[in-house]
Amino acid sequence: MKQTQDSEDLIERYLLGELSVAERTALENEYLVDKAKYDQVCGIEDDLLYRYARGALSPADRERIERQYLTNPWRRRHLEFAKALAQVIDGEMATRSAAKRTTDVSWRSQLGALPRGLRIVLRLMPAVAALVVISGGTWLAIETSRLRVMLREARHEVVAQQQRAQTQARKITELETQYRMLTEEHESLLAQLQAAQKTESWRLAPVFLTISVEAFRSPGAQGTQPMVIPRGAIGARLRLNLPENAFPSYRVTLITEDGREAFRKNGLKPRADKAGDFVIVNLPANKLTNGENVLSLSGISPKGEAEPLGKSILKVRRR
Amino acid sequence: MEIVSLPEKERERELTPKAFTKLLAKLSTDPEIAGGEYEELRRRLIKFFEWRGSLFPEDLADETLNRTARKIDGDEEIEKNVIALALGVAHFVFLETSKRPDYRRVSLEDLIPVAAPPEHRLEDDELRVAYLRECLRSLPKESRELIIEYYREEGRAKIEDRKVLAEKLGISLNALFSRAKRIRDRLELCVTRRLNRKLGGALVQRPPARKAPRPDGDPQ
Numbered sequence: 001m002k003q004t005q006d007s008e009d010l011i012e013r014y015l016l017g018e019l020s021v022a023e024r025t026a027l028e029n030e031y032l033v034d035k036a037k038y039d040q041v042c043g044i045e046d047d048l049l050y051r052y053a054r055g056a057l058s059p060a061d062r063e064r065i066e067r068q069y070l071t072n073p074w075r076r077r078h079l080e081f082a083k084a085l086a087q088v089i090d091g092e093m094a095t096r097s098a099a100k101r102t103t104d105v106s107w108r109s110q111l112g113a114l115p116r117g118l119r120i121v122l123r124l125m126p127a128v129a130a131l132v133v134i135s136g137g138t139w140l141a142i143e144t145s146r147l148r149v150m151l152r153e154a155r156h157e158v159v160a161q162q163q164r165a166q167t168q169a170r171k172i173t174e175l176e177t178q179y180r181m182l183t184e185e186h187e188s189l190l191a192q193l194q195a196a197q198k199t200e201s202w203r204l205a206p207v208f209l210t211i212s213v214e215a216f217r218s219p220g221a222q223g224t225q226p227m228v229i230p231r232g233a234i235g236a237r238l239r240l241n242l243p244e245n246a247f248p249s250y251r252v253t254l255i256t257e258d259g260r261e262a263f264r265k266n267g268l269k270p271r272a273d274k275a276g277d278f279v280i281v282n283l284p285a286n287k288l289t290n291g292e293n294v295l296s297l298s299g300i301s302p303k304g305e306a307e308p309l310g311k312s313i314l315k316v317r318r319r
Numbered sequence: 320m321e322i323v324s325l326p327e328k329e330r331e332r333e334l335t336p337k338a339f340t341k342l343l344a345k346l347s348t349d350p351e352i353a354g355g356e357y358e359e360l361r362r363r364l365i366k367f368f369e370w371r372g373s374l375f376p377e378d379l380a381d382e383t384l385n386r387t388a389r390k391i392d393g394d395e396e397i398e399k400n401v402i403a404l405a406l407g408v409a410h411f412v413f414l415e416t417s418k419r420p421d422y423r424r425v426s427l428e429d430l431i432p433v434a435a436p437p438e439h440r441l442e443d444d445e446l447r448v449a450y451l452r453e454c455l456r457s458l459p460k461e462s463r464e465l466i467i468e469y470y471r472e473e474g475r476a477k478i479e480d481r482k483v484l485a486e487k488l489g490i491s492l493n494a495l496f497s498r499a500k501r502i503r504d505r506l507e508l509c510v511t512r513r514l515n516r517k518l519g520g521a522l523v524q525r526p527p528a529r530k531a532p533r534p535d536g537d538p539q
Contacts (some may be wrong), residue, residue: 081451
């Protein structure tokens with residue numbers, strides 16, 4: 001406390017130009033760097049000037065201040081302002097106090113002019129008002145508490161709903177992603193399948209050739225057109241028409257250009273359609289060599305004896 | 320008896336924008352904060368010169384800041400912080416100024432007789448009070464109430480009142496003082512400017528030599 005007082009005295013003496021050079025420099029170094037110190041110096045100056053303005057200083061102190069502040073226009077301005085401020089504040093306080101007194105007196109005089117019964121009622125009014133305020137306050141407190149609970153629950157519900165909505169949204173997103181992936185996969189597989197089917201259908205497509213049995217009856221007879229085997233084909237299907245179907249089964253033999261038997265198929269059962277009787281021979285495509293192949297047809301009797309029916313030249317062109 | 324003769328307005332070199340920018344940058348890397356720090360430093364320097372008894376503290380504060388900025392702008396290696404540097408410069412500026420012929424105190428007998436300045440008039444006091452009332456009314460209600468409450472009492476009652484006021488506002492006593500001081504300074508500036516306009520600048524300081532980076536929002 002004493003230290004504070006000493007510090008304040010030092011500052012006051014500084015403001016009045018009464019410090020030694022060393023003391024003054026030390027204080028200046030301090031307040032220019034330290035804002036709190038600077039505020040303290042300003043505060044002490046403010047109080048000093050305000051006390052001067054209100055006439056609260058001793059004559060000696062007043063003289064000390066006047067010596068410093070009245071001889072310098074800049075500092076005198078502060079002193080004059082302090083005086084004006086004190087005057088305005090005092091005036092303001094006086095006005096407020098007068099207004100308050102007028103209000104109080106006015107209420108009291110009006111109350112005195114009322115009939116006695118009414119005066120009693122009016123005097124009881126504060127108690128009644130207090131009762132109303134207490135009751136109202138209690139009700140308000142209970143209601144507020146209830147509303148707070150409801151609000152808290154509503155907030156929890158909102159939070160839970162938001163969480164649920166977020167979870168569902170997340171699931172929907174995941175399902176959409178899965179669906180999209182599956183769709184893409186499906187489309188990809190479908191495309192692959194279509195491509196594969198296209199390739200396979202082309203590759204596995206049998207080559208059809210219909211040869212009439214007359215071609216076999218005239219030796220060295222040739223088919224009407226060459227048989228074209230596309231690249232990748234694995235089989236050829238030959239329809240051999242039988243105008244006279246006299247055997248229960250037939251045999252077909254394929255002999256290559258160099259006389260080698262490349263293929264033989266026994267037990268070919270004749271079939272019939274609108275065009276007549278025929279047998280179908282399925283040949284592996286690799287058995288058909290490029291160039292002229294000889295196709296031999298024999299009928300097989302019920303005893304199993306083969307009767308040659310003829311040969312036909314089958315021209316094959318492989319691609 | 321002594322009177323003080325007015326110094327001539329004498330400036331060495333004006334502050335360049337580059338030097339000013341460097342000074343601000345030394346005060347803070349944030350331009351907004353730097354502007355505030357600059358204003359605060361200038362206020363303290365003005366008070367320093369005022370409490371030293373200078374006749375034109377604003378001019379000397381600006382001169383100090385100019386020189387400080389030029390030192391920072393120059394090639395000199397600055398080891399001190401800006402405030403410490405400015406403090407050293409301020410001491411030097413004050414010593415230098417007090418030695419200038421146009422600033423020295425001379426005896427009355429040595430002066431050439433001139434027309435006497437206008438005497439202090441009672442009307443000026445009344446005008447000051449009237450302007451202060453106007454300036455007070457132009458303040459926001461909270462500021463007006465704060466300044467009235469702050470200055471309403473004297474002695475021990477004043478200390479107690481201020482504690483109560485600080486508690487009511489939810490701030491410390493120091494913060495209360497800062498707020499009150501700010502409002503009081505604004506009021507004083509407002510009154511001074513009005514008086515200047517009315518009386519033609521006879522009562523108060525010269526206009527500031529340079530615009531501050533952040534102008535005051537004082538009531539007019």
